Amino acid sequence: MAHPAHSTTDGTAAIDGTGIIEHTLANGLRVVLSEDHLTPVAAVCLWYDVGSRHEVKGRTGLAHLFEHLMFQGSASVPGNGHFELVQGAGGSLNGTTSFERTNYFETMPTHQVELALWLEADRMGSLLSALDLSGLDNQRAVVKNERRQRYDNVPYGTAFERLVAMAFPDGHPYHHTPIGSMADLDAATLADAQDFFRTYYAPNNAVLSVVGDIDPEQTLLWIEKYFGSIPSHDGKRPPRDGSTVVRDGVAPLRQHLVEEVPSQALMAAYLLPLDGTREADAADLALTILGSGESSRLYNRLVRRDRTAVTAGFGLLRLAGAPSLGWLDAKTSGEAEITTVEAAVDEELARFAAEGPTPEELERAQAQIEREWLDRLDTVNGRADELCRYAVLFGDPKLVDGALAKVLDVTAEEVRAVAARYLTPDNRAVLTYEPAQPTDADADADDADSDAADSDAADSEDVNR
Template identity: 70%
Template sequence: MAGPATASLGFTATTHTLGNGLRVVLSEDHVDPVAAVCLWYDVGSRHEKPGRTGLAHLFEHLMFQGSANVHGNEHFEFVQSAGGSLNGTTSFERTNYFETMPAHQVELALWLEADRMGGLLRALTEESLDNQRDVVKNERRQRYDNVPYGTAWERLVAMAFPEGHPYHHMPIGSMADLDATSLEDCRAFFRTYYAPNNAVLAIVGDVDPEQTLAWVEKYFGTIPAHDGKPVPADGALAPVIGEELRETVHEEVPSPALMAAYRMPADGTRGADAADIALTVLGEGESSRLNTRLVRHDELAVYAGVGLMRLSGTASVAMLDVKASGSGAVAAIDTALAEEFTRFAQEGPTPAELERAQAQLERAYLDTMATVGGRADELCRYATLFGDANLAFTALDRLLDITAEEVRAVAAERLVPDNRAVLVYEPTDDADENEEQVA
């Protein structure tokens, strides 16, 4: 058991480890009679094998389809009838499940999470697999395949991370791999990754720590650990791609667009915080440099933004998105981008820009930490990815400690032509002519 760490925000957290390896993070907050239960499993798309992409995300759905003592849709029904809310998400690096409950219903949420951690396989059938496979395939159609620019980030990620790299594919997976997934594939995946020693459980809010720990031990303590988790494939990469990768995509989209991905420093480093500030100055909000230049001044674009996708096991990624105001504008946008990035790399942010960007990021951080659900998620994140839940409480201090020179330096190193994968979208009126061309 780790002792309490007091944060500058006034919150404390303690970490406890059960005999089966489950790490439990408790943080009291008695302002409102609510509590959040958040469970992170250290499994995401980077852990998947070739030919079986999408399994981590598929399991996010299967986990809501019943377990040993909870049938069908009852997980939703139990939580919602108790006045709570719930969901789950999947990323490259983790899968999480969470409930926000009236404080007196925390035991119910813990029982539900333990029942599916310890007993999902008793309820997993070919029928439930087929049902959720179809749900995920339909989600892919609705969010990726059948919407304008829907596959842009999937294409860019595949360009920024080379073939064979564990981050080369998105968590949604491919249709072919989803079709090929068998019931035994799912059982093996669950046994390997959905074990207590591969998870972090955070409970935050109006709780009694002693009673809550007793419930955790009661419901989770008898679930056996699993020691067969393979070491994830190495995500190490060169800091820059080494050349510009560019593709032109002809699709039925509303307007031309230029989108790009840049490798950035890994999450958990000062470089990642400096990159976050740099991208906020350049592309977050109406006062950002890209919006000011491309949208308001030159009127080349109707939207221009760039943000950071933080990744801890490999390079983070800066995602640039510019929607052109008309045909023929992409070349001018490309020139303007090069000018803005070069100027920023030479001069860095002004004092006012640095202060404004740090204030924007501070507000986002405080908004997250203001809710019991947001705080529980951050505690799980830092415990899972960095080994210390209490780093969540000092993240803002580290961000505000970044200097203008660090911001300039990361831009000079990373926002360069030989470190970007570029997609140029050109509209076509004929949906039958959808094709990709390498420019």
């Protein structure tokens, strides 16, 4: 990724030798453009500096709910018109919400970029005029159903939500996940949604990137035309303080659940360095070596050698405003006990903290991260998203250019040191699952259901004869 240029002091667009342009409109909207004429498509990506960390107690899930409301219609585009216009023009679109941001994006044929810009500007500037209680109730029902399907009604579905709540105590901005609670979703009022929009959905709280087969000069003219008249807002936003003090000495750090799940499971959330730091890159490499894929240490130990687990691995959630989270997930095999699996995990982590990675492991992990990073930057949508990410979370989109080099520069000793400091039993929240055993009443009910099913099957056979 080439370096974006610095903005000039008079507010005009600035371009450097690589062709990357940065510009800021008078209303505060930050713009980043990058030409790529390899294919006749372009990505339009808009990040708002708002996520679940900005929500107040009793109104969790509002940031995600509002993401849905942004597709509910605006002044000039009623109902489902945003989807219809983009898809009818041969494009694709979506939006996502995280702890730290909400983003919206379209990938369009080159000649339809203006349409995407107009659509994003229309809802940024006029969504309030179209927002009503009927639309709120409609999308509230959609989000609640999403929660049922992805969290409440699937095995281990609420695991990450529970781990986050244990890792970040009550009152911490990251205590809850973006999906929110059913009670809070029900409690959200039209006034809440309107206030949320006025506070956060403003040009001076957003970054717009356009990447691909574009004419930068014409694209800037369109952006000025459609976004320039939208007024900035003076909403008060909580600071991103980057505090690593998350324990209050009271929050439970271990929980055991007995639920309808396929097998016993061990899950844990380790508090890791803030995103954007060298330590975060070292932690990423450590987790890749320890728990990414079938060549990782934990998979080799628990699944291949000990055969006490059917799966074992680490995931990483990078966070810029609070400690990142390393998420351990291991499902037991056969009659293996959770205590056995946990002891093996602790043994492997302690050994890694003492010895560090081998040269081959470090090289393989860096190559894996490099491949994933280059695959992402190889698409116009991926590059547009990363430009927004670095602009919103770190204040400078050109940092994307050196991000990979920093990972490749991390040493084996740095990886070992970060594991020794953070991947310890006293720096984690632990969640364990145990399959619920059927009661006598359940067994009787199952027998009755089986008899009924046999009877139904017999009746069916009689009919089909």
